[in-house]
Amino acid sequence: xxxxxxxxxxxxxxxxxxxxxxxxxxxxxxxxxxxxxxxxxxxxxxxxxxxxxxxxxxxxxxxxxxxxxxxxxxxxxxxxxxxxxxxxxxxxxxxxxxxxxxxxxxxxxx
Amino acid sequence: xxxxxxxxxxxxxxxxxxxxxxxxxxxxxxxxxxxxxxxxxxxxxxxxxxxxxxxxxxxxxxxxxxxxxxxxxxxxxxxxxxxxxxxxxxxxxxxxxxxxxxxxxxxxxxxx
Numbered sequence: 001x002x003x004x005x006x007x008x009x010x011x012x013x014x015x016x017x018x019x020x021x022x023x024x025x026x027x028x029x030x031x032x033x034x035x036x037x038x039x040x041x042x043x044x045x046x047x048x049x050x051x052x053x054x055x056x057x058x059x060x061x062x063x064x065x066x067x068x069x070x071x072x073x074x075x076x077x078x079x080x081x082x083x084x085x086x087x088x089x090x091x092x093x094x095x096x097x098x099x100x101x102x103x104x105x106x107x108x109x110x
Numbered sequence: 111x112x113x114x115x116x117x118x119x120x121x122x123x124x125x126x127x128x129x130x131x132x133x134x135x136x137x138x139x140x141x142x143x144x145x146x147x148x149x150x151x152x153x154x155x156x157x158x159x160x161x162x163x164x165x166x167x168x169x170x171x172x173x174x175x176x177x178x179x180x181x182x183x184x185x186x187x188x189x190x191x192x193x194x195x196x197x198x199x200x201x202x203x204x205x206x207x208x209x210x211x212x213x214x215x216x217x218x219x220x221x222x
Binding site: 002004006034036041042043044045046049089091096097098099100101102103 | 114141143145150151152153154155158160166168169200202210211212213214215216
């Protein structure tokens with residue numbers, strides 16, 4: 001049973017607009033959440049993370065929001081750029097194990 | 111900076127053959143992981159090693175064995191390959207305290 005879910009397989013956004021990628025989880029014991037970006041034929045690359053004790057973390061154009069009561073995580077990219085086109089995975093961690101969602105393919109249209 | 115290096119990058123096997131996927135990291139990380147990625151399934155953890163000398167099963171360990179050879183190297187072995195093991199395999203490593211994982215570029219394995 002998938003503990004981390006990304007219900008949108010794909011998303012298209014115009015350059016300069018906001019991209020919002022969503023992620024839901026079921027395990028309330030997760031204490032650390034991450035977003036990874038993946039280009040074809042490469043491994044995932046770490047993008048941004050958030051601890052369960054926080055509800056927001058920002059890094060430049062990327063902001064991650066955590067709503068623990070809803071067990072929901074989102075990644076905001078503002079403004080979106082064509083180079084952001086990639087597959088984005090959310091992940092959640094408990095002790096030494098990481099659980100990944102199925103990914104959302106983001107296309108930023110110039 | 112090599113980071114996490116996986117070999118080979120591509121491999122085709124026949125059903126029943128065995129092979130070992132190699133992974134090495136140069137970041138002095140304690141923890142190492144093996145994942146498989148299948149279409150529509152995301153990344154699923156096969157085995158992990160929290161520290162040198164320890165290994166533990168992940169979500170999908172059946173059909174695989176691992177060896178944490180030393181702090182740098184973590185290998186994944188398929189003893190008798192099956193078509194269901196056709197996948198892209200990723201190795202990752204991380205430091206202490208849930209630090210983000212660093213991934214290799216993957217091994218694309220096809221079993222006929």
